[in-house]
Amino acid sequence: MHILFAILLLFVAQVCAIPSGFGRETNSQRIARGLPPLPAKFGKVLPGRDQFYKPTPAFVKRSAASASASPSASPSASALTYIGRIRATSDDGLPLGYVKSSLGLDSTPDDDLWVRVNANWAGGPTDLIGLNFRIGPSFIGARASGAGHLARRSPATLDLMPVRQTLPGGLPALSADNTYGSAIWTVDLETKELRAKWINFDGSIPSTIIAYDQDRKTFFLTGDIEAYNEHHNASACGVSFHVTKD
Ligand SMILES: *[C@@H]1O[C@H](CO)[C@@H](O)[C@H](O)[C@H]1NC(C)=O
Numbered sequence: 001m002h003i004l005f006a007i008l009l010l011f012v013a014q015v016c017a018i019p020s021g022f023g024r025e026t027n028s029q030r031i032a033r034g035l036p037p038l039p040a041k042f043g044k045v046l047p048g049r050d051q052f053y054k055p056t057p058a059f060v061k062r063s064a065a066s067a068s069a070s071p072s073a074s075p076s077a078s079a080l081t082y083i084g085r086i087r088a089t090s091d092d093g094l095p096l097g098y099v100k101s102s103l104g105l106d107s108t109p110d111d112d113l114w115v116r117v118n119a120n121w122a123g124g125p126t127d128l129i130g131l132n133f134r135i136g137p138s139f140i141g142a143r144a145s146g147a148g149h150l151a152r153r154s155p156a157t158l159d160l161m162p163v164r165q166t167l168p169g170g171l172p173a174l175s176a177d178n179t180y181g182s183a184i185w186t187v188d189l190e191t192k193e194l195r196a197k198w199i200n201f202d203g204s205i206p207s208t209i210i211a212y213d214q215d216r217k218t219f220f221l222t223g224d225i226e227a228y229n230e231h232h233n234a235s236a237c238g239v240s241f242h243v244t245k246d
Contacts, residue, residue, distance in 0.1 A: 080119045082192060083131070084245040085112045088212065088219075091238040096212065099241070101132055103140070103160050104217045115140065117194065117243060119187035125168040125197055128185045138162035141182035142198060142221050148172060148179035150198050150206040150223030155231035157211075158198065158221040172201055184208075187243065194241040196221050211236045 086099040097105050098112040114131040128140045142148070142158035150156055158179075166173045168183035179201060186195050198208045198221055206223040213220065213236040222228045225238055 080121075080187075080189065081116060082119060082187065082243045082245075083114065083116045084192075084243045085114060086194065087242045087244045087246075088239045089242070090212070091240070096239060099219065101130070101134070103219060105212070106217045115243065117185060117187055119189055121189070123186055123188075125183045126185055126187065127165065127168070127183050128194070130162060133162060135162070139165050139182040141166070141180055142184055142196065143178055143180035145177050146179065147201060148198075149200050149202070150208060150221065151200075151204075152207070152224050153227050154223055155228045156223065157228060160210075160219045160221070169199070171199060171203065174201075192243045194243055209238050210241060212239045 088096040088099055088105065090096055099105065100108075100111045101113045102111070103113070113133075116129045116131055118126050120126060130138050130140045139162060140160060141163035143161055143163050144156070144158045148156065148158050150158070163180040163182050164173065164175075166181045166183055170181075170183075172179045172181040181198065184196050184198055186197055187193070188195070196208045196210050197205070199205055209222050209225050211220055211222055211225050211228070212218070213232075213234055215234060219239070220236075222236075225236060228234065229236055
C-alpha cells in the first residue's frame with residue numbers, strides 16, 4: 001500500500017508544475033454551469049469541513065477538464081500547481097534535509113512529507129496541502145495556543161501543523177484558545193521558495209520567519225528569532241523552504 005502510494009506520488013511528481021485551471025470560480029459562473037453556489041467562508045472555518053483536504057466533486061471535475069481544455073482565464077487568475085517535497089536550508093546556507101511528515105526533520109528517512117501547492121502569478125497567499133499524513137491529505141498551516149500575535153521583539157511563535165482551511169489573505173481563525181490559519185503561503189515562481197506570511201488577528205502583517213529549533217525538533221513561525229532564542233534559551237535558526245521534485 002505504501003509502495004503503491006509512493007509510486008503514485010512519483011508519477012504525479014513527474015507531471016508537476018503543470019499549469020492548471022484551478023482558479024477560483026465565482027458563484028455566478030457556478031450557477032451558470034448549473035452547480036450550486038459555494039458555501040460562504042469568510043472569517044471562519046467551513047462548517048463540517050475538517051482539517052482533512054477533501055476536494056469537492058466540482059473541483060475534481062474542473063481539474064480533470066483543465067487537463068484537456070486550454071484555460072481561458074487570464075494569466076493572473078490561472079494557477080501553477082507544484083507537487084514535491086520541501087527542502088529546508090538554514091539561513092547560513094546549510095542544507096538541513098527534507099521536511100518529514102512529522103513536520104520536523106528527525107523521523108525516518110523515507111518519511112519525507114509530500115506537498116501540493118497552487119502558486120499563482122500574482123504571488124498571493126495560498127494553501128499548502130500535505131499529501132501523506134497518516135490522517136490523510138491536510139492543509140498545512142500555523143497554529144498558536146493564544147493570540148498568535150507575531151511581532152518584532154516578541155518571542156511569540158506559531159507551530160506548523162495540519163489545520164482547518166482559512167481564507168487566503170484573511171484574518172486567522174479562532175477555535176477555543178487557538179489561533180490558526182492555512183492559506184499563509186506564497187511561492188516564488190522562479191525559485192520555488194515557499195514563504196510564510198502570517199496576518200495577526202488585529203490585521204497587522206508582521207515579518208514572518210520560518211525557524212527550526214534543534215532541541216524541540218520542530219519548525220515554527222516567529223516574528224523575531226533573537227527574542228525567541230533569548231526567551232527560551234534556545235539556538236533556533238531561520239530556515240528557507242523550497243518545494244522540489246528532486
Ligand atoms: C542555557 O542553555 C545553555 C546550553 O544549552 C546552558 O548551559 C545554560 O545553563 C542555560 N541557561 C539557563 C539560564 O537555563
